[in-house]
Amino acid sequence: MKRIKIGLVVFPGFQLLDIAGPRDAFGEVTVLSRGECEYEMLTVGTTRGTVQSSSGLTVTPDRTIFDVCPEFDTIIVPGGLGIFDTYDDPALSEWLRQQYRRVRRLCAICNGLFALGPAGLLDNRVVTTHWMDVPRLSATFPKARIEPDHIYVNDGSIYTTAGVTAGIDLALALIEEDFGKAMALDVAKYLIVYLRRAGGQSQFSPLLESQAAPGSQTQALQHYILDNLQAEHTVASLAQRVHMSARNLARTFIKECGVTPITFLSNARIDAARRYLESTDLSLREIARQCGFDGTDALRRVFARRLQINPTEYRERFRTRNAAPAGRTPRDDEAKKPASKKTQTAERGVSA
The missing domain is CATH 1.10.10.60 (Homeodomain-like)
Structure with a gap:
């Protein structure tokens, strides 16, 4: 059996679908491979105790960033409005820096990539995020090279995505890397989603925000x-x-x-x-x-x-x-x- 260990970071106010979507996609690999392939997934909290998502549902993390964690192959940081109260936490930044040196892939969904910035992991990296957060990302981390219309981007071992459901697109891309296109396609069919979505974020975001001052x-x-x-x-x-x-x-x-x-x-x-x-x-x-x-x-x-x-x-x-x-x-x-x-x-x- 081939087993890959994934750490899913959770913080107060995280977007539940950002971890639930990829987790379900990864879970289908075990079912569809009849146990020959498996992702072992652990949640890692940025605080001790239960962590409440932005929807109000709570998660009890398997570990915290203050505990000894197993050797992860991949780390995924979700997005959510709570990221703006968390992303510059020195303890989280140090933990992400350490994990970056150890893991094969460090992924961020939606605005979860803001947590990578204080750790120095966005400098000169090609990244993407939800279209609504692009101006804030550019102002906060000007060294990041932003591709605002992409569904997901990988630059070396750093993977970033657009908003919310793009976490499933990312999960399918990781499954294809790990277990081949046929497995990724089978999972996509089971979930009734596209293996690769046509188009970028421009399909969903307003195109002309360039309004001049009234009366000018x-x-x-x-x-x-x-x-x-x-x-x-x-x-x-x-x-x-x-x-x-x-x-x-x-x-x-x-x-x-x-x-x-x-x-x-x-x-x-x-x-x-x-x-x-x-x-x-x-x-x-x-x-x-x-x-x-x-x-x-x-x-x-x-x-x-x-x-x-x-x-x-x-x-x-x-x-x-x-x-x-x-x-x-x-x-x-x-x-x-x-x-x-x-x-x-x-x-x-x-x-x-």
Whole structure:
């Protein structure tokens, strides 16, 4: 029998699914291999006594970071809102540093990777996390190299994932490393999940968070862009509209919005296309035309590059039950809303 020992760290306020999901995936290996392969899993608390998860359920850890622990092959640190009260605990940081020198893999799910930062384990590492935590991660640990759209990433022996259910994606990847693709696929089938999910986090997070200050020239230009996506815009043409030089517009736009005017335009076109796919029966050709793409091939290329999924698959996955007929678009409904809402179609965490 091949046995692999895994330590699951638990702290007050941890996300229960971050350990329950991987634990169930690992547990199926024993069942499906008829006992030939096994993961031995132990919970390790950052405090003594029972540990309450963010959902209110409690776990009694098998060990704590203050106890003598067995030699783990893999350590997994879950996420959860409680991580922000725990991640800079010196005792946890020292324990993680020691484990890093001993284990084959050190994994963090969702914002659990914040615990790796004070231990010095994120410096110059390629990592990912939940899209909502990317700005905070970047500000807190600027030496980390963040890939905000990935479901999971491994850089050497450090493995990091996006939010919550991405822990199952990670578990399947580890099972494939340990026991082969066939076993990982069998576990995925049993759990009724994809072995490898198509697309990245951009499928789930808002795309345009680059809103300018109310009443500013930049906001007026954003409204103009959102209302005229089909036009052939350039930095020069946009600058002329607000009576600025192209250089001054680019500088002002980046300062106020965090992206260039052309990046904002690109993001806006993708976001509009997504809304059409989710809520109308419009053809891909018509969606491409209304959003300013140079035909359906261009629309497909952009979706593949930015969202790692094609438009047809996106529509099948996210289409609403009450899609508008082809003669009506999401813009028709938006036109009834106050103008100040027009830029609230944004999606976080994705750059050009």
